[in-house]
Amino acid sequence: MDANWLESFREKLENHYAWPSMYMFKFIVPDNQRAQVKNLFTGHTIHEKTSKKGKYTSISVEMMMPSSQSVIDIYVQASTIEGLIAL
Secondary structure, three states: OOOOOOOHHHHHHHHHHHOEEEEEEEEEHHHHHHHHHHHHOOOOOOOEEEOOOOEEEEEEEEEOOHHHHHHHHHHHHHHHOOOOEEE
């Protein structure tokens, strides 16, 4: 992930949230990669919706995050998953 983008994202998180705060993660991932995304959120309620043709799955997870850095850490981990789109 680009360092400038990460810093800009961190600033936006700091301006819009008072930490700790609930944060909603949303991803679209090829169906065969969804287990990798779910592994990022072990122990949390995960909402999944499969696309009409079954090729993609939308995954949403709302969880209490202690800081903007903890949110960024999850996105950095998720960025290694092939085909993942973060919303």
